[in-house]
Amino acid sequence: MESPYTFAIVTCGVPYWGRPFRDAEKILKEKNRSLHASWYVRLVSNYIPYRDIAAEWRISIRAWLARRKLKNIANVINTREAHTTWQLLKNFCGRYHDKWLAGQKKIDNNFLCDKDKCTACGMCERICPRENIKRPEGQPVWQHKCVECLGCLHICPVKAINYGEITRSRKRYRHSEVKPAELLRKS
Ligand code: SF4
Ligand code: SF4
Structure with a gap:
């Protein structure tokens, strides 16, 4: 056929x-x-x-x-x-x-979450296409099946997520025509 x-x-x-x-x-x-x-x-x-x-x-x-x-x-x-x-x-x-x-299982060891900034909003968890983020105490904990899309880092509204120290001073990005709600899995 x-x-x-x-x-x-x-x-x-x-x-x-x-x-x-x-x-x-x-x-x-x-x-x-x-x-x-x-x-x-x-x-x-x-x-x-x-x-x-x-x-x-x-x-x-x-x-x-x-x-x-x-x-x-x-x-x-x-x-x-x-x-x-x-x-x-x-x-x-x-x-x-x-x-x-x-080396994929080790990739998300580079993620850092600033606990004093995180508001436990859950957006990082809901954007992840791999369901790689759990939040047992509110803040993200990465589960080692990351594909490095960096969606969690860019969606965080308070810039609490970094990928190593180097991203602290760098900008975040989302396409101007895409609203956060369109990216999030329904909870
Ligand atoms: S998106 Fe940012 S503020 Fe919201 S739970 Fe994740 S790390 Fe915390
Ligand atoms: S980088 Fe992408 S795949 Fe990895 S944890 Fe963040 S949202 Fe999930």
Whole structure:
């Protein structure tokens, strides 16, 4: 049976790391499906342990480029055309990804919570896509299955969460058109 038209769109800050399309193809193959079209849509890198959030003007340009790209993507999808995204440094990035996976259980040891700032609002727990945060006494406790999306750090309304000391002085980011409530799991 022919696989129904299937596409993948990956948002990213830097489009070179990981191997999302190769992994998507693998998952689809297990279900006898194929990936017909794939794209990166570059937005703003929120990985502040590495670098602070970009300046406002840069964010505006990224948003404009992303909107333009999404319009083109929509046209391709509407006509069910194929589209391949070539990933630069795919093998190198794949190996980096494997290394990251091997150390995944230790990644969230880097998170810190300032107990004197935390108001126990629970937003960090509700945003986590991995259900990796429990709050037995109000403050977050990470459960070692983190995917480093940094959603918990950026959503905290009082900046109580840091990833090592380096993020204390760095900005937090959320797309201006996305409200916190849209990101939170219903409790
Ligand atoms: S989001 Fe911030 S203030 Fe709210 S529970 Fe988590 S760490 Fe505490
Ligand atoms: S970084 Fe993302 S996956 Fe990790 S604990 Fe925070 S919200 Fe969950």
